[in-house]
Amino acid sequence: MSMLFYGAGNWGKAALKIYNRKEHHGDILEGFVDREKTGEFCGYSVYPVSEIEKKDIRIVITIADSLIVAEAYNTLKRAGFHDIYRFENRESRCGETGDFIRDECTVCNWGDCVLPKVEMHIMDSCNLNCKGCTHFSPLFEKKQPDFETVIRDVQMLKEKIPHIVIFSILGGEPFLNPQIDRYAAEIRKMLPDTYIQIVTNGLLIPRLSAGILECIRENKIVVQISEYKPTHQMIDRITDTLDRYGITYYIQPYQEKQKFVKPLSLSEASRYPHACISERCVNIWNGRITRCPTLMYIRQFNQVFEQNLPEEGALQLSDCPKGFDLLDALQKDVPLCRHCVLCETEWEQCGVHPSVTDFATAE
Ligand code: SF4
Ligand code: SF4
Known part of the structure; x- marks a missing residue:
């Protein structure tokens, strides 16, 4: 042949x-x-x-x-x-x-087409609250989502696309959700051939129960750690815990995580270059699907800061197209793209009361 x-x-x-x-x-x-x-x-x-x-x-x-x-x-x-x-x-x-x-x-028995990467929150809030977070996690309340609602989104997505290559369980900080083992086991059952990863700042890992750590290993879920400054200060304790339980992990090193960006400009005519920093990061959340996290969670930014950045472009999972038509729909630019810029800053945490300039430049 x-x-x-x-x-x-x-x-x-x-x-x-x-x-x-x-x-x-x-x-x-x-x-x-x-x-x-x-x-x-x-x-x-x-x-x-x-x-x-x-x-x-x-x-x-x-x-x-x-x-x-x-x-x-x-x-x-x-x-x-x-x-x-x-x-x-x-x-x-x-x-x-x-x-x-x-x-x-x-x-590659993947059916008619594949979705390269999907992200899903199991906790909207975070324990680190970085300025410039593209998921706007510092703006969310500490509240657990409903398990059945989150899992229904995965089920609906499965009905639309034959295979997902990488599925990220994240937030916010996913380890803030005490049911993370339940999510891990259920999502693995639904996506048996997908590379599933938990994306975390790692700070809670040394405090996790044996049951959660064993569940992550048994379900072949990889832990992807973003090594921010506070993570860096305890990285040995984090890796010791994961090594002890035989969990596969990768670290995005400290040096890389010191640079951050403000992802948005309030103006369409920004002095910063336009850029998409969330290419291929499709998100599902509360029955909707978007091509990136910034679009998915922009409503929270608008509500908290009384802004009016464009929210159009999210699709309802229940009636969005399937297969290649869905992939094509998720490629289309949305009005919010005109506000996405590359404004580099040093990594910092928000104060007690985040401000609009923590996420968006005025110019
Ligand atoms: S650790 Fe990640 S999710 Fe949490 S605030 Fe920072 S960037 Fe956002
Ligand atoms: S709104 Fe557009 S440019 Fe901005 S992150 Fe999303 S896809 Fe990229």
């Missing part, structure tokens, strides 16, 4: 090296596909997707980043390809057969 590698980069090169080492070639590599490059790569031709006429050819996505893999998958499905695999680039292997596809790849 003929085969193409999708991705003429480092992983494409790694896949080719292993492919050349294999003895049995049930699949014959004919070249590379790439969304940006054309010409030649490692002695093979590189084609754009639009030039591949044989739709029954086998395609192996040779890309590291899961979100870009998801986009590649959608591009291939839109173009009519159906025999799609992902190169795993594993460190260790067992039970090798000598066949490239069997030993090195997994089949």
